[in-house]
Every structure is written in structure tokens, then in C-alpha cells.
Amino acid sequence: MVSVRERLSAPGPKFSVEFMPPRNDGEENVLWNAVRRLESLHPAFVSVTYGAGGSHRGRTIRVTERIATETTLLPVAHLTAVGHSVAELRQVIGSYAAVGVTNILALRGDPPGDDPTAEWVAHPEGLTYASELVRLTRSLGDFSVGVAAYPDTHPRSPDVDTDTRFLVDKVRAGADYAITQMLFSAADYTGLRDRMLAAGADVPVIPGIMPVTSYQRLMRIHELSGQSIPADLAEELYAVRDDPAAGRAIGMDHAIRMSADLLSEGAPCLHFYTFNRSKATIEVLTALGLTPALRR
Secondary structure, three states, rough: OOOOOHHHHOOOEEEEEEEOOOOOHHHHHHHHHHHHHHHHHOOOHHHHHHHHHHHHHHOOOOHHHHHHHHHOOOOEEEOOOOOOOHHHHHHHHHHHHHOOOOOEEEEEOOOOOOOOOOOOOOOOOOOOOHHHHHHHHHHHHOOOEEEEEOOOOOOOOOOOOHHHHHHHHHHOOOOOOOEEEEOOOOHHHHHHHHHHHOOOOOOOOOEEEEEOOOOHHHHHHHHHHOOOOOOHHHHHHHOOOOOHHHHHHHHHHHHHHHHHHHHOOOOOOEEEEOOOOHHHHHHHHHHHHOOOOOOO
């Protein structure tokens, strides 16, 4: 199977998307509708999330296998260290390899449950850092491994220097590329990329994009991630907080303008957090002239 790093080295602008494992049959139909619509646009790769504490591990493996065997898409399987022993992690990595999936996004992961700010406790027979998971994965076969990066800092990092050091550790452990959490400005992206380069972590950095279409959602993202948010975007969304259509228009316009700026700054790929929907991603790509309008 081709690697993400190889896809990123190809010329021209590219995009990728993230899906979540469905929780029931209805959600599975929604997911596969999005998969098929986006497949025709030829994304560089698609990633499938793992769920807090591996809560959707079985579904993640099943969805990833279907993408690998029933579509033309290149799947990237998420893998988190939280809640797993090293033996269990070896088993999951082996499960991916068995279905031909050799691209993995290695993450430490959020604590189990609904509160990502809760205390993170390593499994007594597991791993503590994402860099250890990268190293483990690379030791088990010919895997291409990606990692996460934060536009500001990880919410648990005490400062930018510490956050950068952990990111460099992941690259030195064998990471081929990094995908950022959702961004709010191209300046956040270039700041992160420049910090990585200055620290010796010279790998492709892929910006993460999700149109934020309401003031409430923007504030929720800020609350959970601790990311700084553009004051002008917050003010615009607050002014139309009771008008969903106006909020969507503002959020889409912001995402399109930011995506154009990211490409002009040399981003190798635009990574869209889809929540298993295709409409917003297609709108952004169409506005950027990266794909023809889909036939209906």
C-alpha cells in the first residue's frame, strides 16, 4: 500500500478527510454516503478515528478494512495509547496489517469518557507518550506513521517550548508527517511549522480544517482545546448567534479564505474534519477551484 508521505510528495494541491466510526446502522449509512461522494474527488488519504480509550476500536478496524478493500481510497487508521497495554496495541497494529492497512496515525489519546480535560492515566502495562507508540508501530513492520500537532500548544503542555519538544520527540521516533488539530488562522499554521523546522523536525505539516458555523460551537471548541480564537470571527458569529443560516455563511467564508491562505503558505494538503458529512468539504474545495462541482 502506498504511504501518506508518498502521496504528499506528489505535485499540486491536495486534500484529505477524517471520518468517525459509526455507532449504529443509521450512522453507517450516513458515513458511506460521505465516503462515496468524497471518493470521486480523489483525496490524498482518509483517516478513521479510534474513539476515546479505544471505545470504538472494533468499528474503526471494520470501517478501515472496508475502505481499504471496497474503495479506491487510501485509509489511515487512528491508534491511541490510552487504555491499552502494549500487548493489546501490538494486537491492534497486527489487525490493521492483516487487512493491508500500513498507514497509522499514532496518538496518545484523550482520557475515556466525555471530558477530554480529565486526568490522563497510563495503562499499567501500556505507554505514556505518543512518541513511544510511534516507535512501537515502526518496530512492527513497514508502517508509515503520522502524529498530531497543536496550533498553539497541547492543553496539557505548560508552554510552547515543552510542546515543541514533545512534537520533535515524535518525529525523531519515526513520524513521517503531522496533522494539526483544527486551525482558526493561517498564521497559527505557519507559526507551528516554523517552530518545528527551527527545532529540527522537518516533516510535512498538514493543517486541520473544520468550518465553525456558530458562536456556540466556537466557544465549545475553545473550552475543550484551550486554543486561542480570532476575535473578529467570534464577534461575527456572536452577532448572528440566533440565525443559523447567517452563522453557516460566516463560518464557510472563513474556512474558504483560511484554506486559500494555507495553500499560498505552502501547506502540502488540507485535512478536513468531516463528522461523516461531505457537503462543507465539497463547498470549500469547489470555492478554491480544486474540484469540479459534483454531478447530482
